[in-house]
Amino acid sequence: MRIGILGLQGAVREHRLSLQACGLLPENIITVKKPGELDDLQGLVIPGGESTTLGLLMTKYGFLEPIREKARQGMGILGTCAGMVLLAGKINGHRQPTLGLLEMEIVRNGFGRQIESFETELFLPDIDTHPGGTKPFPAVFIRAPYGINPGPRVQVLAALGEKIVLARQGKLLACAFHPELTADYRLHRYFLSLIAESHDE
Amino acid sequence: MTEQDTFRVKAGLAERLKGGVIMDVTTPEQAKIAEEAGAVAVMALERVPADIRAAGGVARMADPDVILRIMDAVTIPVMAKARIGHFAEAQILEALGIDFIDESEVLTPADEEFHINKHLFKVPFVCGARNLGEALRRIGEGAAMIRTKGEAGTGNVVEAVRHIRMVMSEIRKLQNTPDEELMTFAKNIAAPYDLVVEVKRLGRLPVVNFAAGGIATPADAALMMQLGCDGIFVGSGIFKSQDPIARARAIVGATRHYDDPQILAELSKGLGEAMPGLEIASLAERMQERGW
DSSP, rough: OEEEOOOOSEEEHHHHHHHHHTTTOOGEEEEEGGGGTTTTTEEEEEOOSSHHHHHHHHHHHOHHHHHHHHHHOEEEEEEHHHHHHEEEEEEOOOOOOOOOOOOEEEEEETTOOOOGOEEEEEEEEOOOTTTTTTOOOOEEESSSSSESOOOTTTTTEEEEEEEEEEEETTTEEEEOOOOSSSSHHHHHHHHHHHHHHHOOO | OOOOSSSHHHHHHHHHHTTTEEEESSHHHHHHHHHHHOSSSEEEEEHHHHHHHHHHOOOOOOHHHHHHHHHHHHOEEEEEEETTTHHHHHHHHHHTTTTTTETTTSSSSSSOOOOOOOGOOOOOOEEESSSSSHHHHHHHHHOOEEEEOTTTTSSHHHHHHHHHHHHHHHHHHHSSOOOOHHHHHHHHHHHHHHHHHHHHHTSSOSSSEBSSSOOSHHHHHHHHHHTOOOOOOOOHHHHHOOOHHHHHHHHHHHHHHOOHHHHHHEEEEEOOOOOOOOOOGGGGGGGGGGOO
């Protein structure tokens, strides 16, 4: 299995370390800086960065259509924080280029500016089916977005009140927090399992 | 259990800025130009370092009105500078809702002995450092991000190169130092012992480390990235150049493709005049010597 990490800007190294911790070999983790490098990937991570900047650069370097095409062919995508914004189509109050793959509206910086950023614990029963109950997942929210109005194909995996912070649509996984900044790899493992499942089909 | 001002939340914002360019701006219009060129954040200032240097006198925190107008103009994070040791300026910046504070030697220091206790703030801080000891002292005080000091407002990259080379070579030395020698290593560089141990384990600083102070061209940005920086601050280099929009875009591109000389060659073409540079030996005051 070959997984790419969109290497335009953001927490690329941390995602690489998380994927390695899940057992992926370093040579199967590609830092993608050019659209051509998407070709033989089964999965792509769009890391946390600044979504305005990432959206601009994805447009400028011609990433949007190739990623859409790969997603249609079955490539899995994990979008964290800015990556969640970029996966969606409709952004509340902002006009910015996105992939438009995820059927959910996004509220950018939904929790406020940096001084309102926080970390908390989430229970993710759909992801961690560990016998004897689940262990809370450390979730770091930094100028984070959240989702609203999910479409029928979207499965909400975690929410804070009405604010959707983790959602799945087929092989797309959108996450408002930063799983790459904590040493808990269950979410990355779950993403890899989604790709592995579809591989067998 | 929800916590707001944890170190992970503060240092995490800096992680998100990696591979990006942070640009000094003095007006909302410049902030928009920076955002559209692909900056990951802007530094809101009244004057860029080159003008501060030329004007002389005491340089202070910018007028909150300037900062608020810049915050309104863009969606990327906005940083602002407080004087070294001036915790009241920092409190004001935090009250404005700024995303990051630069406790900066570019402004006239308010305290020649003590830096701000950055642990007391919810907002993260970035601080300048010329070597590993200085970087770890600032992190010990709560800084969530480090940058080279370089020599601001000169358009001369030589000091920033000196500072990143120094930090990287000290880290390499530390990695080859046996554990029983770490306390003496910490003593010699005047750094907190626990952070010295952590740097040895990680093989890098525990927070991101950007280049700052003298970056004026795409080649300068690529040089600093190849020397091991996580991203780039450009101060006077953009809006003191002949064609700020083209130069801003080119420096963003060079920071991303720092290891691809073909792309760098393309990016470096036809940018017009860079900012006028200054020889370090000719300076009346070296800003990097402010703070300790």
